[in-house]
Amino acid sequence: MTSTVHRIAVLALNDVVGLDLGTPAQLFGAARTDDRRPLYDVATCTPGGRAVRSTAGFQVLPDHGLDLLVTADTVVVPGMRSGPPMTDGTIDPAVAEALRGAHRRGARVMSICTGAFVLAAAGLLDGHPATTHWAYADRFRRLHPGIDLDPDVLFIDTGRVLTSAGVAAGIDLCLHVIRIDHGSDVANRAARRCVVPPWRDGGQAQYIERPVPRAPVSDTAATRDWARRRLHEPVALRDLAAHARMSVRTFTRHFRSETGLSPAQWLLQQRTDHARLLLETTDLTVDQVAHRCGFGSTAALRQHLHARIGVSPSVYRRTFRRTR
Structure with a gap:
């Protein structure tokens, strides 16, 4: 186990999902050594360090701008409910370059829920399998037909690019990263502190709503x-x-x-x-x-x-x- 504190930058964009935004700080903040020293330092940033809206009725007032990504060991992009990445598959060029720069430098880049749309728009999912919330799978495929999307899993780890499914699957992904970085004991202790299971069986296929279709005219x-x-x-x-x-x-x-x-x-x-x-x-x-x-x-x-x-x-x- 390393004694170096791992720096995590959480990049929040407009209409950020409240739970997604808080998940990294909560989970990584609970990861500690046996003598209670923190293993991660989590900070939040936005483009220009400006306030952004959340889906929970509050604004996010960050302490950092995109320069935080220059020194981060891991970059986390929480989900959002609207914006160009989800409507036309585009992204602010400054955000895209900051993400690509962090990735080129060797930082680990991960998304929670619809944050995968941001990584895809930045070109970081090209050639990689990915996942996102099952309810947005069809939209994701329309915008990014060349990306191999698997909407049935809770998360996908391809090494330095990781994506997770909807909302609470961000918890699973953060615990997975802690487990990879510091072992099961640390991850299990973090899970207990946050009162969540250290591991969930199966994927998000078990959560997908599949109503029986009703065809107006049918021979069968x-x-x-x-x-x-x-x-x-x-x-x-x-x-x-x-x-x-x-x-x-x-x-x-x-x-x-x-x-x-x-x-x-x-x-x-x-x-x-x-x-x-x-x-x-x-x-x-x-x-x-x-x-x-x-x-x-x-x-x-x-x-x-x-x-x-x-x-x-x-x-x-x-x-x-x-x-x-």
């Missing part, structure tokens, strides 16, 4: 409703086609056109979503949930749930179980 909608009522039973493709009074080939073509999925993919998605609902809202055992959703065994449920959202049934239930 009635059959899909019929199948949803029979998730506990074996339902074969020929059964679906027979209910829709179509040949298997015709039914499959119509089904894929209306849902974007094959019947098998859709049925597996419905079974998994129903399992998630039962895990959240009932006291059924995992084995009972598996059978009620048509998986047949706990092992099958575990396999498919992990493939879909990256966690086991028991971990999912602990995370989302609603208290009575």
